Amino acid sequence: MKKIAWLILFLFTAKIISAQCDNEFKLVDAEKSDTLRYKKYRRLQDCYYKTDDFEGAAKVFKKQKALASTLIKKYSDSVYYRSYLADQTTFYFYKGDVQKCLDISNELLNYDLRKADSSDIAGSFGNIAILYRKLGNYPKAIYYLQESIKINEAIGRKELAGNYSNLANVYSDLGQNEKSGELFRKALKLRLEQKDEKGLALSYANMANYFSNINKDDSAIVYYSKAIYMNEKLGVPDSRKALTYNNFTGEYIKKNQLDSAEKYLKITEKLLNEKSNPFMLSHFYENKGDILKRKRKFQEAINEYNKSVKYADLNNDISRLVTLYYSKSLCFYGLKNIDSTFNNRLKAEVFKDSLFNTTKSSQITRYEMQYQFDKEQEVIKSEQLKKELETKNALERKQLLIYAAMIALVLLLGLVVLVLKNNRQKKKDNLVLQQKNDLIESQKKDIIDSINYAKNLQQAILPPITKIKQELGDSFIYYKPKDIIAGDFYWLYKTKETVLFAVADCTGHGVPGALVSVVCSNALDTAVKEYNLTDPGKILDKTREIVLETFSKTSQNVKDGMDISLCSIQRNNNSITIKWAGANNSLWYIHNNEIKELTANKQPIGLSEHSKPFTTQTLDLINGDTLYFSTDGYYDQFGGDKVGASGKKFMRKRLSQLFFEMKDLSTEGQLALIDKTFSNWKGRLEQIDDVCIAGIKL
Incomplete structure (x- = not known):
């Protein structure tokens, strides 16, 4: 059974969870400062994402979109432009519109390349790779991950472990379990060295997925248990916990331990709601259908599979659709409905052909061979980008100096008027202040003289x-x-x-x-x-x-x-x-x-x-x-x-x-x-x- 990659949700999960999103929404609208209101909209969106309330997030995004346009015009090519692009990728990812998310992610990558910020460029490459994996385009997923890895290896970023995990997930999808396991272990070792507890929770889950794929179910259960423990320790959102229990449930289904599977399925169900991420809902209903299928309750299983298909269609999750249509065909066969058996088997084969075609294997090989060549070309590209950046910065500095000189002249004129206007009042204030200071000094002298006299008395x-x-x-x-x-x-x-x-x-x-x-x-x-x-x-x-x-x-x-x-x-x-x-x-x-x-x-x-x-x-x-x-x-x-x-x-x-x-x-x-x-x-x-x-x- 296919496991959902943990890092996808981790990269797009916001950092602030709030149970009072709607109340905060009203308070944010009352903020007068545009820049502060924009920052609060971003935090409020995170709040809705963490509670899986996409309708609330959409409501905030609509207002944020209008405000972002104003700020971008006001501050030209500013940090708000990049922030807004990043917020759009998060919004469309949660919405399930992977293609739209990919289009905006490419625009964000072009912006980062212009700014020549290595850290941001590496992050954009990594996120685009995740989206291509979701679309089933594994050659491009590998290419963009290799680009991200090259940069992160050069600058020593902590996110390198995440790159290894994502690349391992791609090879896992392609059935290359040996290569996948090697990368998962590499990521786990790096996170243990970094003492990265959040990353360890993801690595434990990925190792569990790996062992599940090679049918070492006992090892998979051990690592899922470690992942669950880390999730509880870190207090992660319910959506993250649900993801773990979904996979845990699937493992017990494989072992045909249906009582344990149903136990963890119920825990998963309590953590989900209709607003939850479609990936998890699709996985949940697939697990539910698998349990019913093994109990030979074929019609009930088909009903659950249909729910899973709905959410898989919503996210264009082709690999899951292949599995679901195969499972449905088996259920129809159990009901002796030959036509439906054939139709669902045919759909599974069609999706399978679209997922794996003859050209993709050769493309993967080409990208891997090109990796070393690109490494040699990186120095040349870096120098070109550096020269372009220096030229652009020089022009910007010149323009900034002109603007600064004009502003300084206006301020200077205003300051002269203000100084002349207030000079007379300051003279009066200084006279009063001097009189008060003289009085204070006189009182201070009297007090010190008294204390010195008291010192003479004490000496006696x-x-x-x-x-x-x-x-x-x-x-x-x-x-x-x-x-x-x-x-x-x-x-x-x-x-x-x-x-x-x-x-x-x-x-x-x-x-x-x-x-x-x-x-x-x-x-x-x-x-x-x-x-x-x-x-x-x-x-x-x-x-x-x-x-x-x-x-x-x-x-x-x-x-x-x-x-x-x-x-x-x-x-x-x-x-x-x-x-x-x-x-x-x-x-x-x-x-x-x-x-x-x-x-x-x-x-x-x-x-x-x-x-x-x-x-x-x-x-x-x-x-x-x-x-x-x-x-x-x-x-x-x-x-x-x-x-x-x-x-x-x-x-x-x-x-x-x-x-x-x-x-x-x-x-x-x-x-x-x-x-x-x-x-x-x-x-x-x-x-x-x-x-x-x-x-x-x-």
């Missing part, structure tokens, strides 16, 4: 670095506000026996963060000075109490506060006792050539749902050990090498590694390395938060 709560080194010894502070003033701060207090030190991160940055930092710094002072607390956990408890009391004076539910790492350092000869507590911020320390981390309580100094007392942890360290404090601004900074526009975070793990790597440097060297690492990581990206890191070498 930060202990001088000389004081820190005096009390803590060998140490450093890396302090880098995001803006002029910051929400991060560091804090120091000396008691008789211990030194208290902290690094804190208050909510926000800039002015809001600085205001919160003043509140939190004062709260720490109060907890130590007025309540005489030295235990870090109890200091944090009391600080939280003071901060909450301060913010409770407002009627709003303020959630501002701070994260902090606080320790007390008590020196006893060679041993050093560290007591530490933290709110969200950890403490890193290096002891015995290892870096370790004390984890803070997961709660802030401020309002939280489940507040608990802060935990004081104790360490016994020795001289030479090092403590590190850090807010989250350093390890949350975005940046890095070979990342996208937004970068990636520095991360806590990388900061811990940095602390360990720099442990043997002097504190001045550590400070320089921290600054260099941060700058290199940030690169051109913006600093996202305040940064504060402190290091103390005991």
